[in-house]
Amino acid sequence: MDRRAFLGATISGILAQFGSGCARNPGAAPHLTSAPRPRALRLEELEEATIADLSGRMARGDCSSRELVDAYLARIEAIDRKGPALKSVLEINPDAQAIATRLDEERRSKGARGPLHGIPLLVKDNIDTGDRMQTTAGSLALLGTPALRDAHVVARLREAGAVILGKTNLSEWANMRDSHSVSGWSGRGGLTKNPYVLNRNASGSSSGSASAIAANLAAAALGTETDGSIVSPAQLCGLVGLKPTVGLVSRAGIIPIAHSQDTAGPMTRTVADAAIVLGAIAGADARDPATSGARVERDYTRFLSKDGARGARIGVLRGERWMTPPLMATLDDAVAALRKLGATVVEIEAHAPAEAARAGARALGDIAKAVEDPEVEVLLYELKADMAAYLATRTNQPLRTLDDLVKFNVQRAREEMPWFRQDLFDRALKKGPLDTPAYREALAACRKLARDEGIDRTVRENKLDAIMTLTGGVAWATDLVNGDAITGSMSTLAAVAGYPSITVPCGAVHGLPAGVLLFGPAWSEPSLLRIAYAYEQATHLRTKPTYLPSIEN
Secondary structure, three states: OOHHHHHHHHHHHHHHOOOOOOOOOOOOOOOOOOOOOOOOOOHHHHOOOOHHHHHHHHHHOOOOHHHHHHHHHHHHHHHHHOOOOOOOEEEEOOOHHHHHHHHHHHHHHHOOOOOOOOOEEEEEOOEOOOOOOOOOOOOHHHOOOOOOOOOHHHHHHHHOOOEEEEEEOOOHHHHOOOOOOOOOEEOOOEEOOOOOEOOEOOOOOOHHHHHHHHOOOOOEEEEEEOOOOOHHHHHHOOOEEEEOOEOOEOOOOEOOOOOOOOEEEEEEOOHHHHHHHHHHHEOOEOOEHHHOOOOOOOOHHHHOOOOOOOOOEEEEEOOOOOOOHHHHHHHHHHHHHHHHOOOEEEEEOOOOOHHHHHOOOOOHHHHHHHOHHHHHHHHHHHHHHHHHHHHOOOOOOOOOOHHHHHHHHHHOHHHHOOOOOOHHHHHHHOOOOOOOHHHHHHHHHHHHHHHHHHHHHHHHHHOOOEEEEEOEOOOOEOOOOOOOOOOOEOOHHHHHHOOOEEEEEEEEEOOEEEEEEEEOOOOOHHHHHHHHHHHHHHHOOOOOOOOEOOOOO
């Protein structure tokens, strides 16, 4: 038996310990009624199950929300705590089973609220939940003082009938603590593993959300992104990840990096699931002024059609050095698939020829490079201001400023800084307030480059519905000593512009997932979802995780 088969048999054996039905939990809350029990849910039925699949099973009476919760808890115990030990789920909601039971009773007495009724979801541990769970951004600094109220996105999910199953691990402080960090590591949760190849990185900062959903530990998860933190881990873990337009989804109750770029978004196994979750969390919120002008669709699934790429005009961006021949082959295949679906795909110049560049001309790839320095300036200024504003909402804990966090890390260095330090925190502390001219100049440069000269100009001049490229390189080997060796990323233009992007699986390189990134102007989520869904349905290139110890196996 080879190692892949052996590991698969081991995981099956662990799952078998829980029987063919739900995980046994003698302390769990009982059902509130004596309604007939549905057929016992087999744990393997959760593999690749979509929200529509699970909702349909509950509607038919084939299973209950309580049984879904129990079965997912069994998978978490078998795969996340034992077996491959992914360390993707930081904490289980102690009220999840009771909430599911109440939602089952509500379904029987009143009917379902919608497609998320009774569906178990996970949320990243920088998103407030006003319950018995912690919200820490992976740091020990906020441990022991739970958030006082739900983040707006969590409240929206609860209103839709979702069961918040637990919190996922992340790159501590959303990967904004140190420039030599290890993605997926936090002082509270340790290192999250990539479920495809365990010694490879799951990327960050939404590492736990990506790893958990890839391993089918919940139906879907929320991640957050400032630059790449949804789309990169989604790609490396073979998922669909959608970063919305900044302002479509409220950031109230989410531990920040920078208000110019921060947003939450869905991380799922299918485009349809991403559309369902986006519809639940999008909307205006008085606590986040950026949402006041949001162009919200209540049902994003109405844009999904297998024929959705027909007539679309898509610009493809190539030419980055990290785009290896095997990766380029997956992009070429994606282009061919879209053309077969009736899309027009045009080549977009990534880098201006030397003579043109000397004359001041900049192509899209050159602009992406040029925006990096002003982006860092903006993030450092906003981190200092926005963190203080967030900490002020956590009135039950003593830390009030970024300086307080820096001092805490020094005091607890053995636990918080065994592998890397906090140079980004230190640099942010030296920045002035948000009326500092240097900040305003950097922000103006970011918007001019990423929006005016970048995405907006490219879309307008080429009459595009979307721009497509590779999301990034494949997963690198995790190195706790030397830090991340990121192999390439194309998230920055959409992130800095505050515009939407979506990654979709497009194949694999030596068993490591690859993804294509679609992005466009503000509020173009419907177009991106339409094209992404048509491509996904024509190719079906997501594969289940292999849990290999290393790439050689």
